[in-house]
Amino acid sequence: MNRGKFQIFLVAILPIMAVIGFTGMFVSEKATIRSRNIELKPLTSLVSNASDLVHALQIERGLSIGLTKDRDSKAFLEALTEQRNKTNTAITDYFLVLETLKNSRLYGVVSSVFSEENVQNISRFRKSIDERTGDSISAFNFYTRKIEKLLAAISISTSFSPSKRISEELYSFLIILEAMEAGGLERANGAALLNEFNSSGEFDFNTYLDFVSYSGEETAFLNEYRKVSNASQVEIYDRLVSDDQSLVFESYRETLRNLPVSLDTNGLTGTEWFNVATRRLDLMKAVSEKLLERSGLAAEIENERVNKEIMFVLSLAILVITITLLLVIAQVKAINEQRANERRLRYAASHDTLTGLLNRTELSHRIAAHIETGEGNGYGLILLDLDDFKSANDTLGHDAGDHVLKVVASRISKQIGSNNVCARLGGDEFAVYMKVTSELEVDSLIDRIREPIPYDLSSIRISATAGCSFVQQANGDVGDLFKFSDIALYKAKSTKKGRTLIFKPEFVSEVNRRRSNLEFVRNGLDDGRLVPVFQPIVDLRTHEWTGAEVLLRLNTEEGDLRSPAHFQEAFFDAELGARMDIEMLRQVRSLLHGSESTFSGFRFGVNAGMASMRDDMYVKELLDLNRCAAERRADLCLEIVETVLFDDANLKLDDLLGTLSQAGIKIALDDFGTGYASLSHLQKYPIDCIKIDRSFVSGPGTDEDKAPIARALVDLGLSLCKEVVAEGIETETQQKFLTEIGCHKGQGYKFGKPVPWSEFVAVKAA
Structure with a gap:
């Protein structure tokens, strides 16, 4: 369990x-x-003996004093002897009562009464009786106070439970205590009477009658006491507590204390005192016997209550079990x-919440655990990055992007099998830890990802670039394994996307250099050090300036201008590429807006990379610049490279270029001949101009191998009714050759280097 x-x-x-x-x-x-x-019912038979004990004490006290008044009384001597015998028997029986109570369930409440000190007092009590001294009274009073404390403790312990029943032994104990207390009170009053003896030792009869009346009142009170107890012997205590009364003998004592007793100087003989005491003893016995008559009824009532309470407890138990x-x-x-x-x-x-793949942390733990087993040799970590996913996600919407990520994750999981692990590291980056024997295994993953992804009655095409490193190269360190694979991926994306690159140690310096260049561009943009420069475009036949291409330069902190050749990788970065192009548009618009010159028929060409074409902000800035150029009677031309055309599925270039063309913006295909543009692209898109790459221009007149290519490109443009512009013209020979083959316009150092705006405007005006 x-x-x-x-x-x-x-x-x-x-x-x-x-x-x-x-x-x-x-x-x-x-x-x-x-x-x-x-x-415990037999215990009640001891009540009479306990009463005998009390009355023996009071008779012993009274007769010992009366002995001086009635020395010749034979009855006195006989009574004294009899009562002393009764006293010894009663004390022995009383010890039996105490022992029984100690063994009962009330011992926890009354244990303080049965102390060693108490036992010693009782022993001294017996001794005092034998010696017939006055110490017997003080010993009895001491014990009586102990009993009162006991009763007070019992009262406190049960005062919060009026319905609690007390057992027979407690009830018997209360009867005994009541008898003792009654005897003690009478003894006290008897002592008061004896103190009133006159010198002759005679007792006035009227005083005796008053005492009898006193006893009558006492008897009447006992009758009330009996009425209370008639309900049931076990109900006496509850009845008194619920009525907020003291115990019976407490009320009894208070009543006796308030009875009027008039005494005079007449005395009472020992014999007369004995007779009075005997009647008191008979009265107490009668009370006890009357109470004992109720014991049978009490047992029946108790049985009935036990049954009812058992039923209540059983019902409560069922309820508690149900609730439980x-x-x-x-x-x-x-x-x-x-x-x-x-x-x-x-x-x-x-795990990744979107794809269900492992996350980076869990993948790291599993790789580390696998390496610790000693089976990591031959295993590699492949980092896969979806090419230009961010732009596609922004263009098609996040729902489409999430769909692509889920499909790619599913394809990777199925491709590598259950014995290997894969994870999504975040964004559009995935990782695979598997045994790699060649690049072909990784290429198969890329090919699987490249397959069209059905979505919304069409399909989405996505490619991926991979970087891989091996456990041996990282010496089993998981951190270095991720680092080396990331470097390989970084280099692969900066050179040629859509392929796999295995890590080599020399990649570290190259990647560090590339990252340094990107940081240079990022800091330059943040600090506002980007500068546009303008290179003229001329008519090859008339040599007139017909336009200019806006090129980018970046100021160093030392004030030197750097060309894009120093930070070419920034144009392929999704973030920095778009930021640079947007900043260029804003600066050109600002220059045109602040210029007093007019540029009638003059065309400004601006560049856009793939990241910019996917950025809505770039398109907005381009349209704003076009309106500003129109205010200066200038035209605007958007120059794009051939690779942009291959992303049509995600960019929807047909719609985008159509919108720009309708706004009056000319579209030029830059670096024509270096990419994979086909005739179908030239026919499909609203392209107005093709710009032949400088690599096909630098040779005309000197390099016969490139001349035919340049001629063919010009002829192609002319046949399609496109304007043809040749880039990189540096010599008169090149200009003459291009003019002869029908090229319309040219651009290069032969006509002017890229210069800042102020210099460009000044040269144009001259």
């Missing part, structure tokens, strides 16, 4: 066991009380929900 199931078992079984145990204990306790009612089961069900449900939440949290902490 697992830990969770064991906890559920405990939660379910413990409350049920507790209820069953409580019920059994309650029933057992009730049965015990009921049996004690039967077993409901709580167990709720607890099980809560535990299941908690475990499900824990599983979800663990999954979320180790």
